[in-house]
Amino acid sequence: NAGVTQTPKFQVLKTGQSMTLQCAQDMNHNSMYWYRQDPGMGLRLIYYSASEGTTDKGEVPNGYNVSRSTTEDFPLRLLSAAPSQTSVYFCAIRRDRDTGELFFGEGSRLTVL
Amino acid sequence: QKEVEQNSGPLSVPEGAIASLNCTYSDRGSQSFFWYRQYSGKSPELIMSIYSNGDKEDGRFTAQLNKASQYVSLLIRDSQPSDSATYLCADHNTGFQKLVFGTGTRLLVSP
Numbered sequence: 001n002a003g004v005t006q007t008p009k010f011q012v013l014k015t016g017q018s019m020t021l022q023c024a025q026d027m028n029h030n031s032m033y034w035y036r037q038d039p040g041m042g043l044r045l046i047y048y049s050a051s052e053g054t055t056d057k058g059e060v061p062n063g064y065n066v067s068r069s070t071t072e073d074f075p076l077r078l079l080s081a082a083p084s085q086t087s088v089y090f091c092a093i094r095r096d097r098d099t100g101e102l103f104f105g106e107g108s109r110l111t112v113l
Numbered sequence: 114q115k116e117v118e119q120n121s122g123p124l125s126v127p128e129g130a131i132a133s134l135n136c137t138y139s140d141r142g143s144q145s146f147f148w149y150r151q152y153s154g155k156s157p158e159l160i161m162s163i164y165s166n167g168d169k170e171d172g173r174f175t176a177q178l179n180k181a182s183q184y185v186s187l188l189i190r191d192s193q194p195s196d197s198a199t200y201l202c203a204d205h206n207t208g209f210q211k212l213v214f215g216t217g218t219r220l221l222v223s224p
Contacts (some may be wrong), residue, residue, distance in 0.1 A: 002217055033211065040121070041214035042201065043157070058211065090156055098214045100205030105154040 003027045004105035011113045012083045021076040021108050023091030031094035032074040033102065034058075034066065036087040043090065049074055056101050081112045116140055119202050119215035125145060127223055132189040134218050136202030139183070143204040144184045147212065149198045161187060192222045 007022045010106040025032065034046040045058030063085060065077040078085060088109050092102040118137045126132045138146070139178040145164045149157035163169045163176040163185065185204075189196055199217040206213050 020143050035214075040216060043203075043214040044215075048211055100203070101147065101159055101162060102157075102212055104158070107156050 004091055005107035006089075006101060006108050008108060009106065010109050012113065013078070014113055015081060015083060017081050017083065019078050021078075021089055021091075021110070022103060023074045023076070024072050025074075025093050026072065027093060027095070028038075028071060029093040029095060030071070032068070033092045033094070034064075034074070034076045035092065036060065036089060037092045037107075038055055038087050044088075046076065057080075083112045084111045086110060116202055116206075116213045117202055117215035117221040119218050121216055121217040124178060124218055124219045125204055125221045125223065126191060126192050128213065130192050130222075130224070132192045132196065134189075134200050134220065136187075136215055137183055137184045138185065138202075138204045138213075140206060140213075141180075143185065143206065145205040146176070146188045147203045147205070148174075148176060148185075149201040149214075151217065153198075153199060157201055186193060189220075192200075192220075194219060194222045194224050197222045 005024045023055050030051040033048040035043040037043050044060050047066040049055045052071045055066050090105050090107050091105040095103050116139045146163040150160045151157040155222045161174050161176040163178045167177045173190045177186045198220045202215040203212040
């Protein structure tokens, strides 16, 4: 998964705490995505960014915020953590601008107590 | 109704057999489709993409696309225990510039 780096890999939060999941890429791709994966639910899109300075909501954006101030970084912020946000979070880049092929980071496993 | 539907499985096949994984989609405008493999605790990795009707072969893998019937399938020939994983089907929603994933089918290949 060299090219897309997610930190931290594991995190435990208490309800109401805030935190930021970091995603950094060194492949100079425009499009970046945040997905969450829950058992039986597949991968669901939280937010995506088509390029530096732009962001758009996906399927499940509530409780999250993002920014894209550089091409390399696409942080995901949890504003006030809830147990329903316990999940595995994947950041991805779109490697081919003409198709939808995504390349994923290793994931961040978040537990909210 | 989810836009991309998959049977969650598990699909159990013996080593050396053909594993057949299926996926249906609802967006008639979808143009490209992908199969990702995800080992337990790991991130999804792309194994096949298909853009036009018919079959596409890559080694032991064959992807099949039927746009009229809105289904995509993945055949794995000579299945190996190392193929045991969850297989995610995805279609590219060009309008929203995003991939829509199915829930995945868990494949178990027994020695």
